[in-house]
Amino acid sequence: MTERRRKPQLGAPVRKFVLLAVAAALALPLASCTSETPRNGPRTASPGNSAASPSLGRPGTVADRLEAPWSIAFHGDTPLVSERDSGRILELDRDGEARAVGKVGDARPMGEGGLLGLAVHKGHLYAYYTAIVENRIERYEIKGRPGSLRLGPPRKILDGIPAASFHNGGRLAFGPDGMLYATVGDAGVEGRAQDRRSLAGKILRLTPEGRVPDDNPFPGSPVYSYGHRNPQGLAWDDDGTLYAAEFGQDTWDELNVIEAGGNYGWPEVEGIAKKQDKGKGKGDGKGAFVDPVQQWRPVEASPSGIAIAGSSLYIANLRGERLREVPLAEPGTYTEHFTRRYGRLRDVVTAPDGTLWVLTNNTDGRGDPGPDDDRVLRVRVKK
Numbered sequence: 001m002t003e004r005r006r007k008p009q010l011g012a013p014v015r016k017f018v019l020l021a022v023a024a025a026l027a028l029p030l031a032s033c034t035s036e037t038p039r040n041g042p043r044t045a046s047p048g049n050s051a052a053s054p055s056l057g058r059p060g061t062v063a064d065r066l067e068a069p070w071s072i073a074f075h076g077d078t079p080l081v082s083e084r085d086s087g088r089i090l091e092l093d094r095d096g097e098a099r100a101v102g103k104v105g106d107a108r109p110m111g112e113g114g115l116l117g118l119a120v121h122k123g124h125l126y127a128y129y130t131a132i133v134e135n136r137i138e139r140y141e142i143k144g145r146p147g148s149l150r151l152g153p154p155r156k157i158l159d160g161i162p163a164a165s166f167h168n169g170g171r172l173a174f175g176p177d178g179m180l181y182a183t184v185g186d187a188g189v190e191g192r193a194q195d196r197r198s199l200a201g202k203i204l205r206l207t208p209e210g211r212v213p214d215d216n217p218f219p220g221s222p223v224y225s226y227g228h229r230n231p232q233g234l235a236w237d238d239d240g241t242l243y244a245a246e247f248g249q250d251t252w253d254e255l256n257v258i259e260a261g262g263n264y265g266w267p268e269v270e271g272i273a274k275k276q277d278k279g280k281g282k283g284d285g286k287g288a289f290v291d292p293v294q295q296w297r298p299v300e301a302s303p304s305g306i307a308i309a310g311s312s313l314y315i316a317n318l319r320g321e322r323l324r325e326v327p328l329a330e331p332g333t334y335t336e337h338f339t340r341r342y343g344r345l346r347d348v349v350t351a352p353d354g355t356l357w358v359l360t361n362n363t364d365g366r367g368d369p370g371p372d373d374d375r376v377l378r379v380r381v382k383k
Contacts, residue, residue: 054382055312055325056337057381058379059358059379060377061375062079062357062376062378064376065372065373066083066376067083067374068084068363069346069360069361070083070115070116070117070347070359071116071117071170071172072118072357072359073119073125076352077146078091079091080101082117084113084115084116084364085114086115087105089127091146091149101151104127107129108130108132111165112167112168113135113163113168114130115127116128116130116168116169116171119172119180120142121180122208123141124139124141124208125139125151126138128170131163134159134160134162134163135162135169136156136161137156137157137182138154138156138157139154139210140152140153156210157210158182158199158204158206162184162186164185164188164189166187168184169184170182171233175242176236177240179206180205180206180208181204181242182203183231183232183234183244184203184231185228185230186229186230193228193266194263194266194268196226201228201229201266202224202225202226202228203223203224203231203234205222206222217260217261224258225260225261225263226262227263227264227266227268227289228244228266229246229247229249230247232246232247232305233245233303233304234306235308237328243257245303245305246264246292248271249270251297251298252295254271254292255303255313257290263290271291271292271295272291272292274288298319298320299319300320300322301317301319301324302317302318303315303316303320304345304361305348306348307348307356309350309356309381310381311327312327312381313325313326313331314326314348316346316348317344318344318345318346318366320339321340322336322340323336323337324336343362343370344366344367345359345361346359347359355381356380357377358376358377359374360374
């Protein structure tokens with residue numbers, strides 16, 4: 001089957017993007033925002049369910065039969081995988097065999113909570129996890145050689161992050177500035193997202209040791225951006241632009257360009273709204289809410305991990321069960337890959353060799369697992 005390339009309703013991007021075809025968009029009813037009909041006329045499209053595509057190779061299985069995996073990070077060439085419910089951190093060998101290198105003993109699986117995001121930086125593993133009453137970020141020294149890796153004792157990076165059985169965020173990533181970024185959901189209390197005194201509903205920025213950088217937008221605060229509902233994807237392009245994927249509520253999921261100090265609107269707005277921040281909650285009331293550069297209906301998306309490879313950004317989608325490709329040169333368009341072929345997709349990362357590694361998530365209690373789930377898939381990027 002073929003893929004489909006679609007132009008959803010465009011956002012009001014930050015600085016580097018220009019809103020196109022405003023007059024045409026205003027003439028369309030809201031229901032047409034996710035239509036498969038492009039602006040230059042009708043076209044027949046088939047679901048993007050092909051095993052290989054013009055831009056991606058055929059996926060191969062690296063590892064299988066994982067239990068509710070959530071995140072992939074590389075220590076050199078060695079992949080490390082977190083399992084949400086077991087709290088285990090696994091290393092995968094060249095044959096895809098999994099071996100536990102450690103377990104986060106304080107992680108407590110509850111709903112969407114548990115052991116979530118991983119990041120590796122200068123020989124240390126960083127883990128974001130849900131404890132009994134809070135979310136925490138900890139750091140562990142990685143010891144040993146591939147095949148016999150082990151973790152040193154935990155060191156606290158940040159605690160006191162609001163937790164719940166849903167909307168925990170949980171993605172960790174190091175930026176090109178060497179700082180640690182973390183996505184945090186609103187933990188079910190919407191008003192926290194606009195309260196800059198709360199860590200909930202935010203993207204946080206910390207030094208590798210857990211201190212607040214001097215150049216953060218709000219002095220003395222780890223908050224980098226706010227007004228988020230449940231962001232779970234972080235990636236930077238070669239120019240240093242930060243992208244984030246975010247779960248909406250019932251209407252729109254989002255792809256955002258993140259600016260330091262930006263207010264992304266939740267819960268006052270969802271998706272593209274073109275509304276001003278009037279100072280509700282604890283917002284500064286001085287500027288516009290930042291609109292997403294793309295938005296999708298949750299049934300087609302529910303975006304989690306994201307990665308940039310070559311000239312495109314790739315988004316793993318849970319409910320939408322597809323890998324979405326957004327060309328950086330045309331951020332208002334996208335192509336869908338492997339739709340409904342591998343089930344729920346939780347994470348996508350760029351491996352050291354430039355391939356994409358995609359993590360399925362069918363054993364998390366919301367999917368329909370097959371006998372080999374969950375899997376790590378390896379996909380070659382052709383361009």
